[in-house]
Amino acid sequence: MEFLLNPYYLQMAMFIIINAILGLSMYLTMSTGQLSLGAAGFMSIGAYVSALLTMKAGLPLYLAVPIGGAAACLLAAVIGLPTTRLRGIYLAIATLGFGEVVRVVILNLKVTNGALGLSGIPSMSIMMSKAFIAMGLGDGLGPLSVRQLGNLSVIVILALLLVGLILFSVRLNNSRLGRAFAAIKADEYAAEVSGIDTRYYKLLAFFMGAFVAGIAGGLAAHITFFIGPKDFAYHRAVEILLFAVLGGSDTVWGPLVGSFILTLLPEALRFATEYRSMIYGAILVLMMAFRPQGLISEETIRYWRTKLLAKKAVQQEEISGGTN
Amino acid sequence: MFWQQMVNGITLGSTYSLIALGYTLIFGVLNIVNMAHGEIFMFGAFVGLMIAVHANVGLAGALLAAMATGAVLGYLMEVLALRPLRRRKVSELAPLISTIGVSIFLESLALRLFGAEAQSFPPVSSTQVFDLAGVKISMVQIIILAISCGLMLVLRFWLEKTKLGKSIRATSENIETANLLGIDTKKIIVLTVMLASALGGGAGVLVGLAFNAIEPTMGITMGFKGLAVLILGGLGNITGAMVGGLLLGVAEIFSVAYGVSSYRDAVAFGMIILLLFLRPEGLFGSKEQQGGR
Incomplete structure (x- = not known):
């Protein structure tokens, strides 16, 4: 028990959940057959906005994180409005470029502290620990110390959020909205002829993806204590894309499995850290060649x-x- | 001052045009965006540098070596990452994802082979500076302009007049019809990818000359600019790529000259977002969607 509860494993569990949420954000946009490569960019918006709100404005976390998601959504409108009229390739390129623009802007703004990044972001687990101390559990509960309690409660909160999002996505699939998404994914022209407002649904799916990515960013910022512009560069975008490509984007479960594997894989392959990007690249090529629908x-x-x-x-x- | 910036902008822009041409050629024939083009370009720059430092063959040798490297990488990419996808029906985004894989593979390979630090290009040409009515233009700039414009003119002529060039254009117009007319489209596809990648490799040497520093991560930044030009000029439009590259170069230099130098890398995408609102088919694109769907 003590072995399983060391801070490293707890942190790992948090990252797995955050990445699973990012995988879901990919899935939401891809369920209309669109490819958004902006997840890293939206994530950084969510992370910076919510971190600045909690640090500078003293907003509570449960307000700051959704505001970060909304900010990501707002910027998604700037790219989404012109590109959803066009072929899918435009959205992919525009979102990729958007990620780069966001990175450059963050590097140069004063409020984001440029290349140095923001540090000293209030940590969720410390907040929870403090709450437990205030509740009179300063000595811990049973065999658990108060720090472990804090970490565990964060994991529970994140897991609940993830489960909520999964339920939402599953529910979505069986709704009118989800069927419209599926129709657009199968054949956009046929969907349009059948009276589906393809542009509206494509925009909606893109916004949902951006919002969820923004939320994931906000949560990640309040787990890691530090965020910098380098955390959200092209490689992060590719990694998030890989969740959906490896796992498969046809079902909700694909990106979840993909993010799970790809969060644990680097830990298992520590001896090959230098080859990580090469392995990722090879996985992308091989998946497209042999199993474009993903593992699941x-x-x-x-x-x-x-x-x-x-x-x-x-x-x-x-x-x-x-x-x- | 204005004309000086103009000259600098056009010199820079001509290298962007050359990069964007690679994207455009491949998009025209295969209807895919080759995300690995930036990395092929970067490999070209490094091989050119190695050759220039160790082999003492001058600029021409470096350029040829870079172009050859580009062509070889292009061939490998076509065979390993693009051809398997053509055999089965996949969505148009599959090749995009596959070439993203190639791009990060090549980038980390370059990090292993060449190291992460920026390396400076050896002085392969004289550092003479000419003065034309107050506008200073260096020998390096003249060389860059001459080579990139020369390459573009040759390409233009070759596509326009030769049999192979015509086959490429026919294939990009409609691959099935081209096939029916007896064009070996398989060969044309390989040829186009190699040609585009060779142009990218050559552009690598020119950008190395222009910035006097190359590093493995420049594939991403320059690749993005090429992509921006691709959209700016209209997908698959060769004239668009040439003019769009020059426009982007000039816009970037002016943004640096008039204050917002640190946002230089954001200019390209600012431009395309604006353009997508106003004229999504690109500056030179036609209104019709290519090939129906």
Whole structure:
């Protein structure tokens, strides 16, 4: 127990959840067949806006993070409005360029502290620890110290948020909105002819992705204590893209699995840190060549579902056969 | 002052045009955006530098070596990352993702091979400066302008007049029809990718000369500028790429000269966002969407 609860593993768990949220943000935009490479840019907006709000304006976290997401959404409008009229490739390039512009602006603004980045961002786990101390749990609870309690409660909060977002996405799939998204993804022209306002839905999906990425950025900032412009450069954008490409963007589960693997993989491959980008690059090329739908596609899920159901049926039969 | 900035801008812009031409050629024929073009360009610059430092063959040798490197990398990319995607029906974004993979692979390879520090280009030409009615123009600038304009003119002529050039244009117009007319489109695709990458490699040497410093990460920054020019000029439009590159170069130099130097790298995308609002098909693009869908 003590072994599992060391700060490193707890931090890892937080990063896995943050990355899973980023994977979901990719999924939301990709569910209309659009490719946004701006997740890193939107994340940085969310991170900087919310960090500045908590540091300079003293806003509470539960307000600062959504405001950061909204700010990301606002900037998404600037790119989304002209590009969603056009072919998908425009959005991909414009969002990529947007990430670069955001990086340059952050590097040069005074309020963001330029290349040095912002440090001393109030940490969520310390906030929670303080709350526990105020509740009279300064000595910890049972075997848990107050620091572990703080960290664990942050993980619980993040996990709840993630579960909420997953439920939202699953629910979305079965709604009118989700069906419109799926129709646009399958064939944009056919969808338009069928009376779907493709531009509106494409914009909406793009905004949702940007908002979720902004939220993830705000949360990440309040976990890591420090953010700098380098954290959100091209490589980060590619890494987030990889979540969706490796896992697959057809279902909600794909990007989640992708982000899980890709957060743990660098830890497992510590000896090959120098080759990390090369491996990532190779994965992108190989996935596109051999399995463009990603590790988890709709067929994968259907296959496992039928297999599991069959197994269950066999078991039930055995049980009922035994009693007879 | 104004004309001085103009000359600097056009010199810089001519290298952007050369980079953007690589994007445009590939987009024209294959209908994909080659995200690895910036890294091929960067490799060209480094090989050119190595050759210029160690082999003592002068500028021409460095340029040829860089172009050859570009062509080889282009060939490898075509075979390994693009061809497998053509065999099956994939979305138009799949090649984009695949070439992003190539781009970060090449970038980290360059970091391993050449190191992360910026390296300065050896003085391969004289540092003479000419004075034309108050406008100073250096020998390096003249060389850059001459080579990039020369390459563009040759390309223009070659595409316009030769049989191969015509086949490339036919293929970019409509690949099925070109195939029916007896053009070996497979060969044309390989040729186009190699040609575009060779131009990128050559541009690497010129940018190395212009900035006098090259580093592995410049593939990303310059690649972005090439992309901006691609949109600025209209996807797949060769004239657009040439003029768009010059425009971007001039706009950048003026933004540096009149105050906002640290935002230089943001100018390109500021321009395209504005353009996408006003004229999404690009400055020289036609209103019709290419190939229906």
